[in-house]
Amino acid sequence: MHAYRLIRWMAEARSFALGLLWLMAILVLGTATEKTQGLYAAQRVYFSSYIIWLGGLIPLPGLLTTVAFIFTSLVCKLALERWRMKHLGTIIIHIGAAVLLLGGFLTACFSREGSMLIPPGESRNYLEDYQHVELAVTPLGGAQPEIIFTEAQLNAGSKLNNLAIPFAIDPVTWCRNCGLERLPQPVTEGNPHGVAINFIFKSLPHDPVEEQNRAGLTFRLLGAGQSDGLYAVFQDMPIPEIVMAGGKKYLLALRPVRASLPFAIQLLHFQEDLYPGTDKPRAYQSDVLVNDHGLLWHSLISMNEPLRYHGYTFYQSSFLQSDGEQTATVLAVVKNNGRLFPYIAGVIIAAGLLIHLAQRLGRRCAL
Amino acid sequence: MKCLVAFLLTLFIWQSAWAEQNHLDTHIFAELPVQHNGRIKPMDSFARFYLRTFSGDAVVDGMTADDWLADLIFTPERAYGRAVFDVNNPNLRLALDLPERARHHYSFLEIAAAMEAHQEMVNSILSAQEKNVTDPAQQQLISLYANMTAFLDISRSLSLVLPVFRVEDAALARQIGVPAGQNFSYLEMMRRRAQYLSLAQSVLKYAGNHPDARQVVLLQIGAQLEHMEADKQSQILRIVPPAWQPDGNSWLSPWAMLNTGQGAPQSAALLQAWTRMAQAYQENNATEWKYAGENIFQQTLSLAGGQIRPYALSAEYMYNHAYLFAVSLAFYLAAFLLLLGARRYRAFYYVSFALLVCGFLSHFVGEALRIYIMARPPVGTLYESIIFVGLIVVAGSLLLEMRSRRGLGLAIGALSGFALQAIGMGFAGGDTMEPLVAVLNTNFWLATHVIAITTGYGCCLLTGILGHIYLLQKILQPLHHERLQITSRLMLGAALAALFFALTGTMLGGIWADQSWGRFWGWDPKENGALLIVLWLLWMLHGRLSGMLRANGFAMAAAAAVIVVALSWFGVNLLNVGLHSYGFTSGIAINLFAFIALEMIFITTCGVILYRRSRHP
Numbered sequence: 001m002h003a004y005r006l007i008r009w010m011a012e013a014r015s016f017a018l019g020l021l022w023l024m025a026i027l028v029l030g031t032a033t034e035k036t037q038g039l040y041a042a043q044r045v046y047f048s049s050y051i052i053w054l055g056g057l058i059p060l061p062g063l064l065t066t067v068a069f070i071f072t073s074l075v076c077k078l079a080l081e082r083w084r085m086k087h088l089g090t091i092i093i094h095i096g097a098a099v100l101l102l103g104g105f106l107t108a109c110f111s112r113e114g115s116m117l118i119p120p121g122e123s124r125n126y127l128e129d130y131q132h133v134e135l136a137v138t139p140l141g142g143a144q145p146e147i148i149f150t151e152a153q154l155n156a157g158s159k160l161n162n163l164a165i166p167f168a169i170d171p172v173t174w175c176r177n178c179g180l181e182r183l184p185q186p187v188t189e190g191n192p193h194g195v196a197i198n199f200i201f202k203s204l205p206h207d208p209v210e211e212q213n214r215a216g217l218t219f220r221l222l223g224a225g226q227s228d229g230l231y232a233v234f235q236d237m238p239i240p241e242i243v244m245a246g247g248k249k250y251l252l253a254l255r256p257v258r259a260s261l262p263f264a265i266q267l268l269h270f271q272e273d274l275y276p277g278t279d280k281p282r283a284y285q286s287d288v289l290v291n292d293h294g295l296l297w298h299s300l301i302s303m304n305e306p307l308r309y310h311g312y313t314f315y316q317s318s319f320l321q322s323d324g325e326q327t328a329t330v331l332a333v334v335k336n337n338g339r340l341f342p343y344i345a346g347v348i349i350a351a352g353l354l355i356h357l358a359q360r361l362g363r364r365c366a367l
Numbered sequence: 368m369k370c371l372v373a374f375l376l377t378l379f380i381w382q383s384a385w386a387e388q389n390h391l392d393t394h395i396f397a398e399l400p401v402q403h404n405g406r407i408k409p410m411d412s413f414a415r416f417y418l419r420t421f422s423g424d425a426v427v428d429g430m431t432a433d434d435w436l437a438d439l440i441f442t443p444e445r446a447y448g449r450a451v452f453d454v455n456n457p458n459l460r461l462a463l464d465l466p467e468r469a470r471h472h473y474s475f476l477e478i479a480a481a482m483e484a485h486q487e488m489v490n491s492i493l494s495a496q497e498k499n500v501t502d503p504a505q506q507q508l509i510s511l512y513a514n515m516t517a518f519l520d521i522s523r524s525l526s527l528v529l530p531v532f533r534v535e536d537a538a539l540a541r542q543i544g545v546p547a548g549q550n551f552s553y554l555e556m557m558r559r560r561a562q563y564l565s566l567a568q569s570v571l572k573y574a575g576n577h578p579d580a581r582q583v584v585l586l587q588i589g590a591q592l593e594h595m596e597a598d599k600q601s602q603i604l605r606i607v608p609p610a611w612q613p614d615g616n617s618w619l620s621p622w623a624m625l626n627t628g629q630g631a632p633q634s635a636a637l638l639q640a641w642t643r644m645a646q647a648y649q650e651n652n653a654t655e656w657k658y659a660g661e662n663i664f665q666q667t668l669s670l671a672g673g674q675i676r677p678y679a680l681s682a683e684y685m686y687n688h689a690y691l692f693a694v695s696l697a698f699y700l701a702a703f704l705l706l707l708g709a710r711r712y713r714a715f716y717y718v719s720f721a722l723l724v725c726g727f728l729s730h731f732v733g734e735a736l737r738i739y740i741m742a743r744p745p746v747g748t749l750y751e752s753i754i755f756v757g758l759i760v761v762a763g764s765l766l767l768e769m770r771s772r773r774g775l776g777l778a779i780g781a782l783s784g785f786a787l788q789a790i791g792m793g794f795a796g797g798d799t800m801e802p803l804v805a806v807l808n809t810n811f812w813l814a815t816h817v818i819a820i821t822t823g824y825g826c827c828l829l830t831g832i833l834g835h836i837y838l839l840q841k842i843l844q845p846l847h848h849e850r851l852q853i854t855s856r857l858m859l860g861a862a863l864a865a866l867f868f869a870l871t872g873t874m875l876g877g878i879w880a881d882q883s884w885g886r887f888w889g890w891d892p893k894e895n896g897a898l899l900i901v902l903w904l905l906w907m908l909h910g911r912l913s914g915m916l917r918a919n920g921f922a923m924a925a926a927a928a929v930i931v932v933a934l935s936w937f938g939v940n941l942l943n944v945g946l947h948s949y950g951f952t953s954g955i956a957i958n959l960f961a962f963i964a965l966e967m968i969f970i971t972t973c974g975v976i977l978y979r980r981s982r983h984p
Contacts, residue, residue, distance in 0.1 A: 013913035020906040024899060031895045031939070039890065047890050104888065111886070275405025276617040277605055281805045282405075303805045304812075304883040313885025334885035342887045346874050353867065 011076035019070040026052070026063050038208030040131055048108055064108065071101045089356025096348030103341020111336040114259060115317060118267040119328040123291065125264035127333050128256035133176075133215045133235060137165055140242070140249040151176075151257075154217055166246035167224035171217060175203035178216035178234065190220070191229030194241050199232065215254050221245075261333075262310065263292035270319060270329045284316050286329040301331065311335050391653055395660035396644075397433040398684050400667055400675050402605040402618035405802045407671075409680045410436065411687050413604075416798050417521065421514050422472060423453040436521075440604065441529070441648040443522040447475045452514060454478070458504035459511070462488065475518055478511065517603060524604035526595060527553040527621055528642040530649075532588060539581055542566055552642060553595055554625075556588070563588065599626055606641070607634050608671035616674060637666045676742075683740045683800075691733030692754065696788040698726030699761075703781035709774055716774060723768075723780050727761050730784070734758055740800060744814040747803045749940065750794040752821050757787030759825025763861065767829075771853055779832050812879045820872030820897060826865035827900055827932045833858040834925030838973040841919065845980070855918060858925050859911075865928070866904040873897045896935030903931045919977045926970050930963050 009015060030046030037045075046052060049062035061069070074094055081091055114127030135149040147162045149169070154160075160169040178201040186197050201216040216234035221227060224245035233241050233254045241252045269287040274280060285302035290309055299307045306315035317332035397411035404416075414436035418427060427435060428449055439446040450472040454460050463481040465473055473481075482489045492505050493512055500506055530550030534540040540547035543566060544559045556563070567585045578586065605618035610631030619627070621641070624634055640662040647656035668675055702722035709716035734745050734755065746755045761784040768776025807813065837854045840847065876897060877887040888894060907924045910916035916924060937959050 013909040014915050017906050017909045017913055017915050020902050020909070024902050024906070027895050027899055027902070028934075030890070031892050034890070034892060043890055107887070113886070275802050277402055278405040280405055280802065282802070282808060283805050304809050306883060306885055308885075315884045332884065336886060339881065339887070342874070342877055342881065346878070349870075349874075 007076045008080065010073045011080045013077075016070060016073045016077070019066055019073060022061065023063070023066050023070065026066060030063070034208075036208065037206070038210055040210050041206075041208070064105075067101055067105065071098060071105070074098045074101070086359070089352050089354075089359055092352030092355060093349050094352075096345045096350075096352055099341060099348060100345035103338045103345060106338035106341065107336055110338065111334065112259070113332070113334045116265065116314070116331045116333055117320070117328050118265065118286075118288075118331070120267050120270055120326070123264045123266035124261075126258040126260045128258055130210050130256070132257045133254055134257045135169070135217065135233070136251075136253050136255060137162075138251040138253070139165075140251055151215075159222070165250065166248075167227075167243070167250075168222045170220040170222055172220060172230070173201060173216075173218045175201055175216050177204045177206055177213035178202060179204050180216075180234065187230070193227075193229050193231050194239075195234070195237070196230045196232035201232065201234070217254055261312070263290055265290055265314070265331075267329050268298075270326050272319065272326065284319060286316060286331065288314075311337070391437075391648065391651065391656050393431070393433040393437060394684075395657055395664075396437050398680055399606070399660065399663055400671070400680055403603075404798055406800070407618075407675055407680075408798075408800075409684045409687075411684050412798065412800075415687060417517065418451070420797070421453065421518060422451045423455070427451050427472065437648060439518075439522050440525050441645045443526070443529075446522060450474045450477070452478055452511065452518075454507070454511065456504045456507045458502075459507050462504065462508075475515065475522075478515060482512070482515075520601050520603045523598040523601040523622070524606075524620055525641060525645055526598045526601070527625060528638055529553075529645055530642075532556050532591065534584060534588075536581060536584060539584060553592075554638065554642075556592065598622060606667070607637060608667060608674065610634055610670065633666065633670050637663065637670060640666055679740050679742070682736050686733070686736045686740060689733075691729045691736070692788055692791065695726040695730040695733070696785060696792075698722050698729065699781045699785040699788065702726060702777065703785065706774055706777050706781065716777075719774075719777055719781070720768070723761070723765065723777055723784075726781075726784060727758075727765060730754075730758050730761065730788075737800065743803075743810050744818060746817045746821050747807055747813055748799075748801075749937075750791060750799055752817075752824070752936070753787055753791040753794060755818075755821050756825045756828065757784055757791065759822050760784065760787065760828055763826060763829045763864075767857055767861075771857065773850070773853070775836065775854070775857075779829065779836070783828065783832060806883075812875070816872055816875040816879050818872075819868050819875055823865055823867075823869030823872050823897075823900065824932055824936055826861055826868055827904070827928050830858060830861040830865050830904075830925050831927070831929030831932065833861055834922045834928065835969070837922040838919075838926060838970075838977075841922070842973060842976055851918075855922070858922065862904055862907060862925060862928075866901065866908065869897065869900045869904060873901055892939040893935075896939040900928075900931055900935050903928060919974070919981075923970050923974050926973075927966070930966050933959060933962060933966075 026046050030042045033042040033046065047063050050065045052060045052062045054060050074097060078091065078094055078098065081087070083091065112127075114129050116124050116127060118124050132151050134151060135154060137147040137149075139146075144164070147164055149160050149162075154171055154174050157171050157174070160171070180195075180199050181202045182199055186192075196218060201218060207213050214235045216232065218230065218232040221229060221231055221243060224243060227244050231241060231243075231252070233252055235254050235256075237253070243250045243252060266289040267286055268289055271285050271287070272281055273283045273285075275282050283303055285300055288299055288301060288307065290297040290299060290307075292310075297309070299309075301307045301314055301316050303316055306313050308314075313334045313336070314331045315334075316329070318330045319326055320328045320330065397409060397414070399410045400407050401410050401413045402408075403413050411433055414432035415425065418432040418435055419425065425432065428451075430438070435446075435449075435451070438449070450470075452473050452475065453471055454463075454465060454473055455471050459465075460467065460471065463478070463485060465477065465481055489508065489512070492500060492508055497509075500509060530552050532545070532552070532555075533548075533550050534543065534545055535548055537547040543562050545551050545555065563585075567589060570582055570585055599622050601622045602620045605620050605623075607619045607621060607624045609617065609619060610633060621638060624638075640659055644656060644659035644663060646652075647659055664677075668677060699722075702719045705715045705719040705722065709719060737751075738745050746752050761780045764776040764780025764783070766776070767779065768774075770776075802808075833854060837851065837858060840851055840854060844850075873894075876894065880889065880894075881887045903924075907916065907921060907928070910924065911921045937955055941956055941959070
């Protein structure tokens with residue numbers, strides 16, 4: 001009996017309105033947070049969370065919980081609805097809304113996104129994550145696979161081993177966003193190498209623009225004989241750190257987490273069109289060649305005209321340039337399984353609105 | 368559309384011809400095409416842009432922008448002495464020792480002399496990094512210098528065809544190959560360059576400390592040629608379509624054409640026509656002026672090969688001169704003032720109605736002209752959204768008035784139309800028809816998503832205004848039940864319309880995002896703002912259904928919709944993050960917060976009064 005009463009309560013417009021109020025509060029807070037802490041922080045704390053910890057102490061329902069509440073309320077309403085022709089329009093609108101929320105939920109859970117940075121003429125078959133970084137140890141010469149250490153492992157600070165490599169990595173300092181600071185005098189103790197000789201890392205506050213954060217790691221290399229000692233690596237290092245151990249060379253790099261694509265994309269040509277006589281861009285476009293295990297497919301990606309291939313969408317996000325020369329195109333990549341839901345929901349809601357309108361007009365005419 | 372434009376134009380020409388007898392018809396000059404800021408516009412828009420940039424005014428010295436520009440490029444010597452530069456910062460005037468005068472306008476020569484006199488100070492500021500200069504007076508010095516440079520650049524645009532050289536000596540003229548006793552241009556001089564150089568070499572070889580008359584003339588020509596070297600930099604006035612060029616659509620200034628060697632027989636003929644126009648201007652020869660102007664127009668048209676829409680140039684000229692939005696602002700104000708007297712004299716009501724309709728029509732024609740000129744949907748910038756929302760609100764109010772006939776719709780339409788046009792004028796800086804950034808350059812989505820969303824803003828504002836009115840009516844005349852009911856019904860209708868448009872717009876926005884970027888929703892601030900409007904309206908309507916909101920509560924929520932719209936429309940632009948930050952403006956923060964605070968005070972006060980009255984009737 002209690003359960004039925006709960007469902008009755010959930011089905012009321014009142015509970016829906018309550019949920020909406022809280023949703024609006026989250027929306028306003030989250031949007032304000034985007035300014036101060038960046039889009040990803042806002043998403044993590046507000047928009048893709050079940051629980052918001054206010055001040056780290058008080059638990060409040062997060063956006064996903066709130067949307068789930070609203071969705072339940074919608075379903076309860078539909079379940080208890082007395083299906084009358086008079087309400088047909090409104091009922092259909094509410095079904096459409098439920099479909100929309102369901103699609104949003106699926107997207108939130110199962111979509112993947114990342115970016116690709118491709119210099120002209122080159123080919124890439126992986127996505128790079130916007131937020132997280134990893135330490136990759138790549139054996140040079142030969143086709144041995146890379147060894148990856150995740151951000152969590154680096155953060156934990158304990159010694160990192162892998163059977164495939166003859167040395168261990170012992171993190172000393174780790175910062176997600178660091179500044180490089182030159183030392184007045186070179187370090188002499190602990191057998192420093194490369195960057196670690198003249199520089200130390202200084203931890204900087206997290207930048208709201210995720211791509212602006214430059215991760216850095218200093219570590220001790222153990223078990224590599226001659227090459228043992230103190231090392232430092234940071235993201236996008238101009239000269240990569242190469243270590244000699246057991247007669248082989250290994251490249252150590254801190255880079256955005258990679259996720260492989262089932263096909264490769266080659267950039268043939270990048271073009272930026274300006275409005276005549278100005279510096280204002282009119283259009284950007286990347287001429288690309290998809291290589292899907294030998295199947296070649298030519299395509300043009302431009303603003304508002306993405307490439308869709310095997311469930312992935314590639315759109316023109318930006319480009320890198322130095323000295324007026326374009327050095328790479330930046331494509332944003334999304335794979336979204338719930339993609340069709342908003343379209344279906346849109347059609348249902350539109351149909352509901354039309355029926356509702358027609359019914360109201362019909363009633364007025366009848367009077 | 369073309370017929371309409373042509374018709375209005377004929378009217379206009381007839382009128383201006385009548386007004387401007389005994390004078391060169393600047394209208395011919397004002398409609399000549401020029402490429403500026405990435406688009407082809409009539410000379411009139413170019414002139415207005417720069418005169419406003421330099422002087423802050425539309426008319427200077429009793430000259431319109433067109434007169435001023437013609438003067439500047441055809442008789443630069445005269446224009447250098449004309450006071451067009453606005454130096455409104457008193458500290459800057461003091462620092463440059465400029466004499467105080469009523470309008471703070473100074474000529475190029477005056478400011479150049481003042482800057483020369485304070486060379487060290489000026490150089491120190493101009494060479495500093497931009498972010499280090501924070502004093503407003505110093506910042507104005509930098510922009511003043513940039514303006515002077517642009518002014519000089521434009522003034523030299525046609526110097527290559529202006530007749531500035533003159534040789535009186537018949538024998539010498541014959542030797543060089545130029546007409547004696549007549550002025551001739553740099554271009555003509557350069558055609559005789561070889562003759563001049565060989566003559567100069569042979570004659571000047573024997574020039575001692577006391578050159579004879581012939582030698583002086585040759586030296587003068589040499590000095591003048593050298594002096595004009597600087598003119599070669601002139602590149603702002605792009606009036607020559609390229610005869611051939613890799614990207615094919617970047618126009619050239621006359622000097623740039625000469626420098627880059629991109630001239631063709633056609634462009635030489637075009638320059639010839641400009642020479643004739645300059646001559647006609649200097650000689651005040653109306654027939655020749657008209658003939659040369661039409662000639663330039665035809666030649667530019669054929670050289671540009673389809674890039675120019677001549678009717679759009681005429682339409683823009685007309686748009687500039689008709690000030691349709693200012694006219695509608697005046698109509699709206701008049702409609703409101705007359706409405707105040709409508710209770711005593713019923714006739715005032717009808718006149719007010721007619722005035723509001725007139726205001727709406729000129730507002731509408733203004734929008735239609737913009738659509739035609741830009742060949743795109745009417746909303747692509749913050750400024751355009753304000754003007755468009757104004758149009759929607761006035762249209763909605765007229766609909767309300769037709770249903771209720773009690774002056775309520777008139778009052779709303781007149782006041783909000785006036786307010787939005789006034790705000791719009793504040794946002795109309797520089798060229799309001801500049802081309803859009805790459806991501807917005809798509810007519811389909813501008814025509815659907817953007818129009819739906821802005822219409823939603825308009826309906827939501829209307830809902831909010833009705834909410835305010837309901838609250839006031841309820842407080843001031845609580846027993847007027849019938850009237851309250853009408854307002855309440857209108858408010859509900861407006862809210863439903865707002866929900867319909869805001870929801871449609873938001874869904875279409877999501878679909879645009881999915882089509883273009885592969886995701887339906889990305890928590891971009893502007894997306895959140897639109898969603899907030901939708902949620903607020905949903906909450907109002909469901910709160911009303913569930914009894915959570917009674918009549919007063921619903922009216923308060925409706926009134927607060929104005930705050931939600933303000934946040935979503937202007938507030939998110941303050942964040943300056945995300946895809947929609949194209950409309951970023953920094954100066955509006957204070958106004959926005961003041962507005963929200965006032966609204967909150969108003970709504971809470973009304974709420975408290977109504978609550979207390981319900982407790983102690």
